[in-house]
Amino acid sequence: SCSEGKNGHQLNEVKHVLAVMSGKGGVGKSTVAALLAVALQKKGYQVGILDADITGPSIPKLFGLKKAPDVTELGIFPVKSKTGIAIMSINLLLEHEDDPVIWRGPVIAGVIKQFWEEVIWGNLDYLIVDLPPGTGDAPLTVMQVLPLDGAVIVTSPQDLAGMVVKKAIKMAQKMEVPLLGIVENMSYFECPDCGKNLYPFGKGKTKLMAQEFALPFMGVLPLETSTSSLGDQGKIEEVTSYELLKVNL
Amino acid sequence: SCSEGKNGHQLNEVKHVLAVMSGKGGVGKSTVAALLAVALQKKGYQVGILDADITGPSIPKLFGLKKAPDVTELGIFPVKSKTGIAIMSINLLLEHEDDPVIWRGPVIAGVIKQFWEEVIWGNLDYLIVDLPPGTGDAPLTVMQVLPLDGAVIVTSPQDLAGMVVKKAIKMAQKMEVPLLGIVENMSYFECPDCGKNLYPFGKGKTKLMAQEFALPFMGVLPLETSTSSLGDQGKIEEVTSYELLKVNL
Numbered sequence: 001s002c003s004e005g006k007n008g009h010q011l012n013e014v015k016h017v018l019a020v021m022s023g024k025g026g027v028g029k030s031t032v033a034a035l036l037a038v039a040l041q042k043k044g045y046q047v048g049i050l051d052a053d054i055t056g057p058s059i060p061k062l063f064g065l066k067k068a069p070d071v072t073e074l075g076i077f078p079v080k081s082k083t084g085i086a087i088m089s090i091n092l093l094l095e096h097e098d099d100p101v102i103w104r105g106p107v108i109a110g111v112i113k114q115f116w117e118e119v120i121w122g123n124l125d126y127l128i129v130d131l132p133p134g135t136g137d138a139p140l141t142v143m144q145v146l147p148l149d150g151a152v153i154v155t156s157p158q159d160l161a162g163m164v165v166k167k168a169i170k171m172a173q174k175m176e177v178p179l180l181g182i183v184e185n186m187s188y189f190e191c192p193d194c195g196k197n198l199y200p201f202g203k204g205k206t207k208l209m210a211q212e213f214a215l216p217f218m219g220v221l222p223l224e225t226s227t228s229s230l231g232d233q234g235k236i237e238e239v240t241s242y243e244l245l246k247v248n249l
Numbered sequence: 250s251c252s253e254g255k256n257g258h259q260l261n262e263v264k265h266v267l268a269v270m271s272g273k274g275g276v277g278k279s280t281v282a283a284l285l286a287v288a289l290q291k292k293g294y295q296v297g298i299l300d301a302d303i304t305g306p307s308i309p310k311l312f313g314l315k316k317a318p319d320v321t322e323l324g325i326f327p328v329k330s331k332t333g334i335a336i337m338s339i340n341l342l343l344e345h346e347d348d349p350v351i352w353r354g355p356v357i358a359g360v361i362k363q364f365w366e367e368v369i370w371g372n373l374d375y376l377i378v379d380l381p382p383g384t385g386d387a388p389l390t391v392m393q394v395l396p397l398d399g400a401v402i403v404t405s406p407q408d409l410a411g412m413v414v415k416k417a418i419k420m421a422q423k424m425e426v427p428l429l430g431i432v433e434n435m436s437y438f439e440c441p442d443c444g445k446n447l448y449p450f451g452k453g454k455t456k457l458m459a460q461e462f463a464l465p466f467m468g469v470l471p472l473e474t475s476t477s478s479l480g481d482q483g484k485i486e487e488v489t490s491y492e493l494l495k496v497n498l
């Protein structure tokens with residue numbers, strides 16, 4: 001990765017830094033970020049996740065992490081998931097997972113910098129950065145401070161989601177962050193009763209969006225009850241639907 | 250409302266200011282904010298919506314608004330929807346609805362203040378404020394600058410959404426904003442083929458959450474293809490599912 005001048009902690013050797021962004025909340029960005037990390041870990045890579053959603057962090061819950069990180073003179077050690085993914089998130093530092101973090105932009109930017117410069121990620125092949133919704137302080141800080149190789153875009157089928165996701169795509173283009181691909185999540189739902197494929201949010205136009213912005217189309221993920229329930233139980237590492245995606249990172 | 254000292258434009262007479270918040274993106278906060286406005290307008294009240302989601306604004310698209318607001322020496326006139334709801338949003342000031350607004354906290358806070366102090370809302374019974382996800386600059390500024398009568402909380406059935414929504418509830422409590430009630434959105438989906446009620450996101454526990462925080466439970470909204478498709482077509486005023494909610498404002 002192009003990390004001259006944008007170095008993290010001196011003990012870190014992070015080969016690739018990938019952001020996962022959507023602009024629109026609730027499309028499944030954290031879920032897809034988690035699934036990408038699981039997919040890369042399963043291929044034998046050393047993987048970490050930096051949760052840059054400081055006021056709405058979901059990553060620790062998806063992985064069922066309760067233990068606080070070790071904070072030492074040398075730096076902060078990330079928490080390892082069951083399968084060995086290194087994770088850092090503000091929710092690992094709070095007393096209760098549902099405590100609010102009521103901070104303005106400058107503090108949020110500062111914490112993201114600390115997660116890059118003070119966390120001892122060690123040797124990683126991939127660091128996945130989960131971005132919050134919007135195009136404000138957090139994505140701006142990540143794009144200015146971290147040596148990003150690129151960003152994966154997540155959307156859902158609704159036009160409304162697509163409109164806001166296009167804002168994130170245009171932001172990445174303005175900030176000269178390469179776009180690695182786009183995933184359509186919650187694309188269809190199989191009725192557990194009659195087995196028919198249903199489209200609760202209508203048929204998505206993400207393939208067209210991928211063509212419009214010349215982005216690789218990484219595929220679609222179904223809306224599956226097991227994805228949200230395994231996530232709620234902290235067992236996102238048991239979800240296998242990432243196999244449906246064409247992940248050429 | 251308690252608007253001494255927190256006055257907006259001197260031409261404004263806004264009786265009640267209500268925030269709609271969730272903390273978690275994608276649960277349907279903008280949709281519920283729009284439906285509350287439609288419900289109050291149908292009862293004969295004068296209603297406005299202030300879209301405080303500056304980097305991810307959805308309100309103009311839901312109402313099919315394309316016209317820019319009139320900006321005069323006197324102040325900014327909001328745009329009226331088909332049924333007469335007064336609306337102000339950053340997306341009404343952009344050239345293209347999918348252009349990104351890449352601003353940090355202080356600018357975002359400034360714009361929200363302008364939407365309250367420089368927009369000529371006139372005589373309104375209710376001003377609904379649609380908040381972005383998170384517990385950062387935008388909700389903080391709204392809670393500090395606007396004379397809020399209270400906030401309506403929106404969640405969806407997943408535990409993960411509930412965890413982040415609790416952060417928003419605790420923020421409102423810390424900021425002494427009264428909580429008017431909680432709505433569970435996307436609660437169930439009726440299979441168009443076999444007619445069975447399905448629970449794509451599992452069965453929600455919002456009633457328990459309402460009891461835990463002593464909030465009025467305003468009811469559930471189904472996940473309906475017509476809700477997202479009418480929203481995508483700019484026809485949110487034709488959605489009638491708000492009738493399912495117990496709206497005691």
Ligand SMILES: Nc1ncnc2c1ncn2[C@@H]1O[C@H](COP(=O)(O)OP(=O)(O)O)[C@@H](O)[C@H]1O
Pocket residue numbers: 022024025026027028029030031032058185186221222223224225227228229231232274275407408409410
């Ligand atoms: N493909 C899917 N099927 C079912 N539920 C999903 C899927 N993707 C995400 N979810 C659920 O939807 C909610 C929002 O997903 P999340 O990853 O938190 O989105 P975001 O990070 O974009 O806000 C979570 O409760 C998650 O478990």
Ligand SMILES: Nc1ncnc2c1ncn2[C@@H]1O[C@H](COP(=O)(O)OP(=O)(O)O)[C@@H](O)[C@H]1O
Pocket residue numbers: 025026158159160161271273274275276277278279280281307434435470471472473474476477478480481
């Ligand atoms: N009850 C519902 N049924 C179907 N689609 C819905 C429902 N509520 C919201 N949506 C759709 O889900 C997406 C997210 O809703 P939105 O109101 O933008 O959420 P938020 O403001 O919390 O991000 C939108 O595309 C919207 O049309």
Ligand SMILES: [Zn+2]
Pocket residue numbers: 191192193194195196440441442443444445
């Ligand atoms: Zn069926």
